[in-house]
Amino acid sequence: MKALVYTGPNQLVFRDEPSPEPQSGELLVRVEAVGICGSDMHAYHGFDARRPPPLILGHEAAGRIVGGQRNAERVTINPLVVDPACPYAVEGRWHLSPTRQIISMPPRPGAFAELVRIPERNVVPIPDSLPIEHAALAEPIAVAWHAVRIGLEKLHRPLASARVVVLGGGAIGLACALVARRFGAGEIMVAETNPLRRRTLDAEPGIGVYTPGDTAEPAESSIDLVLDAVGADATRAAACRIVRPGGVIVHIGLLPGTEGLDIRKITLQEITLSGSYCYTPTDFTDTVGALVAGRLGALAWTEERALSEGDDAFRALDSGATAAAKIVLRT
Incomplete structure (x- = not known):
């Protein structure tokens, strides 16, 4: 072969x-x-x-x-x-x-x-x-499906009223946004540095996009659910900065490094921090079902x-x- x-x-x-x-x-x-x-x-x-x-x-x-x-x-x-x-x-x-x-x-x-x-x-x-x-x-979207599901299970409010930010607009980050949209998130934003990827994200209805550091970046302590699809020192720091008291951070990315977490804020504001790795067989079959039904967009x-x-x-x-x-x- x-x-x-x-x-x-x-x-x-x-x-x-x-x-x-x-x-x-x-x-x-x-x-x-x-x-x-x-x-x-x-x-x-x-x-x-x-x-x-x-x-x-x-x-x-x-x-x-x-x-x-x-x-x-x-x-x-x-x-x-x-x-x-x-x-x-x-x-x-x-x-x-x-x-x-x-x-x-x-x-x-x-x-x-x-x-x-x-x-x-x-x-x-x-x-x-x-x-x-x-x-x-199906496989990369199942990774996102699993991460979003974990985040939703830990939120203390209905997803329809939640503000969701995804850090990173690559395949997993974009898929997280699509899955959050499928589950009915009230507001979804994706942070992405690459202008070509931002153009791709702009074409997705119901999903906002911003460049980290610009005026469109969410305010400090304003986001209910943050999905870090990069896993770098800078994105961990950004996640801690924008997550609200009692909010949720789901860490998906696997770049090298361990810095960036604001442990004091996580403790004093009872931030839930969860890792997310791969998916269960149920996550995978649910993802396939959503693909077949056309529920994840074009x-x-x-x-x-x-x-x-x-x-x-x-x-x-x-x-x-x-x-x-x-x-x-x-x-």
Whole structure:
């Protein structure tokens, strides 16, 4: 099969690789669309020791089952592979299991390839009406769905009257805004420094956008729910500055660094600070249902390129040269 292989820092090679062999309980999926994630970019830069080269990256995938009773069935892939007997899985929090694996991380090659193997329990059927490039967005949007759900559970007011700010307008940040809109948030704003991304965000009805530091930035202690989709020192500080007394901060981003939290304000004003990582199987299937029903908007913020052009796509993302919040590679 053909695959896009990470061979070293800032190096990707499109080449022939052995086709995967499904193990017991697994399916083979012919990948038709696969998104480039921030974690793929992190590995591409050589910053992820969990993803050593050579390795096939990519975990945001959709396609068709190859062989067996479900041959040619259209599916999207939940890439988190967990032992169903794990206590965390039994209580419904599969994503926190110490047994978890993810495709694109050894020992499981990823989906920047024509074929990928995956446990049958990890595929979700999709109808012909859902474009395959939209089906590949299920994984990143599920990350946002989980984060927004956590925030809503901790709010002390109806979401319809809540002010929500998302820090970062990349794929996860934009998806958080779309999910908050789907859940009925009263006011949604996204902070983004990249002018191309701000243009993309401006096209989304019901979502405001501002440049951090300008006059449109929310006032101090005025926001009910802050979703930090960047996870940098500066965004943690911004989240603490704008969150209201008794408000909620959900920390999603995974950039290096630990500074920025105003622990005194968090304590004195009873700010709820929660981490958010991945999603549960229910979050994932709920996200797919919302995509199928068209409840997350037109999803016009993606750009499609061929898998064979993956190296150029990574470079475009790296340089900020694209207005797309997500590049989807087609095989």
